[in-house]
Amino acid sequence: MSEVQRRKYSQEERTSIFDGEFMPHIDSMYNFAFRLTFDEDDAKDLVQDTYMKAFRFINSFEQGTNAKAWLFRILKNSFINDYRKKTKQPATVDYQEVETFYNSDDVDYQSTTDLRAESVRDMLGDEISNALNSLDVDFRTAIILADLEGFTYEEMAKILDIPIGTVRSRLHRARNLLKEKLKGYAQSMGYNTEEEEE
Amino acid sequence: MQCSDVSKCYELLERILDGELGDEGRDILKEKLEKCQPCFEHVHLQQAIREVLKTKCPKQPLPETLEESIRKMIQNAR
Numbered sequence: 001m002s003e004v005q006r007r008k009y010s011q012e013e014r015t016s017i018f019d020g021e022f023m024p025h026i027d028s029m030y031n032f033a034f035r036l037t038f039d040e041d042d043a044k045d046l047v048q049d050t051y052m053k054a055f056r057f058i059n060s061f062e063q064g065t066n067a068k069a070w071l072f073r074i075l076k077n078s079f080i081n082d083y084r085k086k087t088k089q090p091a092t093v094d095y096q097e098v099e100t101f102y103n104s105d106d107v108d109y110q111s112t113t114d115l116r117a118e119s120v121r122d123m124l125g126d127e128i129s130n131a132l133n134s135l136d137v138d139f140r141t142a143i144i145l146a147d148l149e150g151f152t153y154e155e156m157a158k159i160l161d162i163p164i165g166t167v168r169s170r171l172h173r174a175r176n177l178l179k180e181k182l183k184g185y186a187q188s189m190g191y192n193t194e195e196e197e198e
Numbered sequence: 199m200q201c202s203d204v205s206k207c208y209e210l211l212e213r214i215l216d217g218e219l220g221d222e223g224r225d226i227l228k229e230k231l232e233k234c235q236p237c238f239e240h241v242h243l244q245q246a247i248r249e250v251l252k253t254k255c256p257k258q259p260l261p262e263t264l265e266e267s268i269r270k271m272i273q274n275a276r
Contacts, residue, residue, distance in 0.1 A: 011276070018272065026268075027260055034258040044261055051268045055275060114239065117246035125254035132255065146216060147251045153218055171216075172209045178247065 008059050021067040022054055028068065028149060029075055035144055036079050036137065046083055050075040069155045076141070076159055084137075115183040123185065131181035139174035146171055200234045208240050215244055 009017065029050060033043035053074050054061070061070055132143060145151045145159060156167045201207045207230060214223035230237040 023265070023268075026265060027257075030260050030264065031258050040258075040261065043258070044264055047264060048268055048271065052271055052275070055272050115243060117239075117242040120243065120246040120250055123250060123254070125250075125256050128250050129255050132251070143251070147248050148255065153213075153216065168209070168213065172212055175212060175244065175247070179243070182247065 009063075013063075014055075014058050017058060017061065017063060017067075018055060021063075022051065022071060025068045025071055026051075029071060032072065032144060032149070033075060033079070035133065035140065036076075037083060038133070042083060046075060046078060049078050049082070053078065066155060068149075069151060069159055072145070072149070072151075073159045073161075115179055115186055119186045120182060123182070123189075127185050127189075128182070131178055131185060134181055135174060135177055138170065139177055142167070142171045142174040143178060200236050201230070204234070204236045204240070207234065207237050211237060211241055212244060215241065215248070 026047065029047050030043055033046040033050075034040065037043050037046060050071060054071055057074075061067065132140060135143070141160070142156070145156050146153075151159065153164050153167045153171075156171075157164045160167065162170070211227065211230065213219055214227045217223070219226065227241070231241060
């Protein structure tokens with residue numbers, strides 16, 4: 001199959017795929033890259049590398065399939081292979097470990113106070129953003145893909161190279177962690193939480 | 199009234215909100231919202247979080263030169 005794929009697009013077709021299907025996602029790609037690296041130059045390099053790879057391997061892209069998911073997958077892999085090492089992020093914890101740790105289901109119900117929907121709606125964009133950015137990269141990525149970019153679980157499974165069941169549980173853990181962060185903000189900012197009403 | 203294992207429900211509810219269960223999900227959601235207070239609150243909170251993530255998270259502006267430099271790079275690679 002790959003033999004056929006190797007020369008499937010003409011020069012013109014390649015240009016039209018690149019301009020018509022790849023370039024329109026540059027904004028999302030850059031924002032994803034920035035939320036992974038927290039650095040404008042690194043994000044720029046990462047997006048450039050991704051597009052360069054996308055062009056080089058364009059014959060393995062099936063026209064009419066989800067270009068955005070395909071590009072995100074390349075970007076994520078480039079980040080893991082090339083950037084994770086050099087960014088100043090704390091040494092990454094093996095996420096299997098993290099997942100097991102948070103799988104102790106009590107994260108859901110540790111605390112008696114809960115965060116209120118209204119408090120969340122009152123928060124500033126920067127507070128939301130900081131809470132998201134403070135999550136471990138794998139949890140952060142899950143939230144970005146699902147909630148900011150609107151990918152389905154199936155697409156996420158392909159982008160992240162993990163089974164759908166893992167997407168599901170990672171996303172659930174990620175949401176719990178994000179909720180805890182937001183709750184922390186809400187309490188420190190004096191937003192209304194249920195505890196205060198008692 | 200509430201479900202016996204809300205923590206299980208939460209995961210299910212999140213999948214429904216993510217649109218992973220289709221029409222079946224809508225029915226389950228309706229039932230849970232009517233019958234279980236913690237589920238009701240969880241759904242509303244999750245919806246609020248999704249909403250603010252989508253609408254309030256500041257977007258990083260695309261560097262002006264990025265698109266052009268990618269196009270140049272591709273041209274050179276041809």
